[in-house]
Every structure is written in structure tokens, then in C-alpha cells.
Amino acid sequence: MLDIDFIRKQFPAFSEPSLDGWAFFENAGGSYTCRQVINRLTDYYTKTKVQPYAAYPASQTAGAAMDEAYTRLAAYLNIGEDELNFGPSTSQNTYVLAQAMRGMWQDGDEIVVSTQDHEANAGAWRRLAQTGIVVKEWLVDPETGRLNPDDLDDLLNDKTRLLAFPHCSNVVAHINPVAEIAAKGKAAGAIVVTDGVAYAPHGLPDVGGLGVDIYLFSLYKTWGPHLGLMYVKRDLLKEMVNQGHYFNDGSPHYMLTPAGPDHAQIAAAAGIAAYLDAVYAHHFDEDVDAAERGRRIHALFASHEKQLLAHLLGWLRNRDDIRIIGPDDPELRAPTVSIIPTKKRISEMLPVLAEHKLMVGNGHFYAVRPLTGMNISLDTGVLRLSFLHYTTQQEIEQLITGLSAALD
Numbered sequence: 247m248l249d250i251d252f253i254r255k256q257f258p259a260f261s262e263p264s265l266d267g268w269a270f271f272e273n274a275g276g277s278y279t280c281r282q283v284i285n286r287l288t289d290y291y292t293k294t295k296v297q298p299y300a301a302y303p304a305s306q307t308a309g310a311a312m313d314e315a316y317t318r319l320a321a322y323l324n325i326g327e328d329e330l331n332f333g334p335s336t337s338q339n340t341y342v343l344a345q346a347m348r349g350m351w352q353d354g355d356e357i358v359v360s361t362q363d364h365e366a367n368a369g370a371w372r373r374l375a376q377t378g379i380v381v382k383e384w385l386v387d388p389e390t391g392r393l394n395p396d397d398l399d400d401l402l403n404d405k406t407r408l409l410a411f412p413h414c415s416n417v418v419a420h421i422n423p424v425a426e427i428a429a430k431g432k433a434a435g436a437i438v439v440t441d442g443v444a445y446a447p448h449g450l451p452d453v454g455g456l457g458v459d460i461y462l463f464s465l466y467k468t469w470g471p472h473l474g475l476m477y478v479k480r481d482l483l484k485e486m487v488n489q490g491h492y493f494n495d496g497s498p499h500y501m502l503t504p505a506g507p508d509h510a511q512i513a514a515a516a517g518i519a520a521y522l523d524a525v526y527a528h529h530f531d532e533d534v535d536a537a538e539r540g541r542r543i544h545a546l547f548a549s550h551e552k553q554l555l556a557h558l559l560g561w562l563r564n565r566d567d568i569r570i571i572g573p574d575d576p577e578l579r580a581p582t583v584s585i586i587p588t589k590k591r592i593s594e595m596l597p598v599l600a601e602h603k604l605m606v607g608n609g610h611f612y613a614v615r616p617l618t619g620m621n622i623s624l625d626t627g628v629l630r631l632s633f634l635h636y637t638t639q640q641e642i643e644q645l646i647t648g649l650s651a652a653l654d
């Protein structure tokens with residue numbers, strides 16, 4: 247059982263007086279930050295805000311703090327340190343990747359992009375059409391918003407160079423069978439790119455075990471600093487066209503970071519691993535490697551989240567004035583629940599939800615293509631209720647009370 251009191255003590259936002267009583271349900275937009283990250287960021291700015299990797303002590307401490315982030319996060323993700331890259335955001339990471347890979351392909355080569363993706367894992371790839379790449383769409387089901395892996399049989403062929411899809415969408419939230427889809431893509435010889443931004447906050451995935459070539463997520467949604475993290479398979483990076491300074495060609499942490507890395511935030515990212523270590527030490531006795539700790543913590547977070555999700559979905563299902571987007575079975579989805587009220591406008595509900603001290607999201611969340619694919623108006627969009635492992639049963643009750651009032 248997850249010790250929720252212990253978990254919440256790791257997040258200063260939960261003891262911040264100005265947030266007292268407010269229940270946070272916009273975690274899919276960005277999560278609260280754990281104290282291990284905040285402390286590292288403060289330490290970096292206070293004690294080591296110098297150029298890292300030089301010969302003097304403050305600089306060496308700064309470099310070591312950055313190295314720690316690569317080492318500890320790579321271990322949790324079950325990937326090599328040289329396969330882990332930080333960039334300013336996932337949107338910028340895909341942008342850079344598209345430039346880095348275009349040089350590997352010929353005019354007339356094909357890529358397959360899903361319509362379930364946030365624009366971050368769509369726009370950069372689709373723009374390659376302007377340079378002679380043929381873009382094929384893997385469409386969502388208009389009713390359920392789901393992607394059907396069988397549809398790939400008609401989309402993939404020996405000209406396919408890339409297959410891009412989400413681990414789970416930030417509005418549909420159905421968890422896609424990544425390994426199965428990756429196997430199809432690999433069988434066709436395609437590079438498989440998975441956007442894990444909406445999935446990773448629910449427990450870091452065993453990226454090395456997924457069978458994908460590239461996996462992306464955003465650390466400001468996984469309790470950390472505002473950075474994008476990307477896994478790029480070692481052999482694939484070697485084939486890419488360097489996007490950094492020419493003399494950095496071949497350097498794993500520099501080739502895909504033309505902007506230069508944000509040193510302090512990279513150092514702070516190690517705090518995510520430190521948080522996970524603290525969670526593990528509090529809940530488990532056995533000494534296992536980081537990848538295994540990650541799997542166990544993932545299961546711990548998932549069981550807590552699913553219990554809360556089952557309760558919320560049960561309540562939502564029983565109403566006749568709500569459409570739930572994506573599956574209504576907690577086993578099939580992440581706790582990012584988009585709904586559309588059928589008898590009220592979302593804009594009418596928002597002030598009532600705020601009166602109940604509920605922080606929720608509304609709009610299209612840059613998931614314009616999935617919503618369009620389900621014929622959902624972009625003007626009104628959806629009301630999105632997203633939570634994480636640090637959410638309590640009491641907060642779910644507060645949400646249900648607020649929703650009842652807002653819908654009546």
C-alpha cells in the first residue's frame with residue numbers, strides 16, 4: 247500500500263499555505279515538483295552556478311551533479327547513459343529529431359504518424375512532407391478515440407522509415423500496447439518513436455524493455471524541472487545528422503541539443519531518481535537494481551491511482567449528462583479523464599469548480615488532431631481531470647462534490 251502521507255511530505259506544494267484546500271487536477275499539464283528536485287535546483291543556483299566540468303571545486307561539483315542525473319535516471323529507465331538526452335521540452339526534442347533524421351532518408355520515403363498524438367509528436371514529423379517525405383496517417387476510431395494496431399498492416403511497407411505514436415494520449419488516455427506496436431514497426435524496418443509524456447508521470451516506464459527506438463517524456467510532468475528527456479537508441483544516434491556544433495558530432499549528449507543544455511535543470515533532474523529512491527526505501531526492504539525498483543514503484547503508483555480512478559469513473563458512468571472520452575475501464579487507461587458535459591457548457595462549470603477549490607483544465611490541450619478525429623469541437627474542447635499517485639481519496643471526493651454542483 248502506498249503511504250500517501252509519506253508521499254505528500256515529499257512535495258512542498260502540499261504544505262504551501264496559499265494552496266491549502268485546493269485540489270490539483272491538472273497534473274497532465276504539469277505536476278507538482280518533489281522536494282528532492284527543488285533542493286537540487288536551489289543548491290545549484292546557490293553553490294555551483296559556474297561553468298561545469300572545469301578544474302576548480304565548485305565547477306567539479308556542478309559537473310558531478312549533472313552527471314548524476316544521467317547515471318541515475320538512465321538506470322531507472324533501463325537504458326544506457328549515452329542513450330539519454332535532455333532538451334528544453336518534448337516539442338523541441340521532436341523538432342530536433344526530425345532535422346537529425348531527414349538526412350537519413352530519400353525523397354519518397356514514408357513515415358506513419360498517428361492522429362492520437364499531442365501535436366508535439368505530430369507536427370515536426372508531418373512538416374517533413376514539405377521536403378519530399380510521404381506522410382501516412384494512422385487514424386483514431388471516431389467513437390472511442392482508440393488506435394487499432396491492425397490498421398498498421400495497411401500502412402507499413404518497405405518504404406516506411408518511421409512510425410510515431412503515443413504511449414497514451416493526453417486526452418484519450420487509453421494505454422496503447424507499445425511493445426506490440428513497436429514489434430510491427432520494427433518488422434517493417436521503421437524507426438519507432440513513442441511519446442510517453444502522458445504516461446511517464448504515472449511511474450517511469452522500463453523504456454529499455456519496450457522495444458522502441460526513441461522514447462520521449464517531459465520532466466515537468468514527472469515531478470521534476472522543465473526539461474524534455476529523450477531516449478535514443480545508441481546505434482540510431484550514430485546514423486543521425488549532428489544538430490549541435492560541428493565539433494560535437496558524435497558526442498551523445500550534445501548532438502541533439504543545439505540550444506546547449508540547461509545545466510541547473512539537468513542537475514535538478516537527478517532529484518527525480520532521489521525521490522524514487524526515497525519512495526522505494528520507505529515501501530520495500532529488498533535491495534534490487536534501479537530498473538527493478540522502478541518497476542515496483544510503478545506497480546505501487548498504478549494500484550493507488552487505479553483505485554481512485556475506479557471510484558471516479560464509477561461516479562461519472564452513473565451520470566446521464568456526461569460523455570467520458572476514452573475507455574471507462576480503469577485497467578485500460580491513465581487517470582487523465584477528459585469529459586464533455588451534455589447538458590451544461592464547460593464554461594458554466596468552471597467558476598463552480600473554482601468555488602470548490604478545484605484546479606482543473608479545459609480546452610484542446612494541443613491534442614487538436616485526436617479531438618478532431620472524434621468530431622469534438624475545438625472551441626469548447628473537453629474538461630480534463632488528471633491526477634497522479636500523490637492524489638488522495640479525499641481530493642477525489644472533493645472533485646465529485648464539485649462536479650455534482652457544477653453539473654446541477
Ligand SMILES: Cc1ncc(COP(=O)(O)O)c(C=O)c1O
Pocket residue numbers: 274275334335336337338364366367412414415416441442443444463464473474
Ligand atoms: C502527450 C503529450 N505529448 C507532448 C507534450 C509536449 O510536451 P512539452 O511541453 O515538453 O513540449 C505534451 C504536453 O502537454 C503532452 O501532453
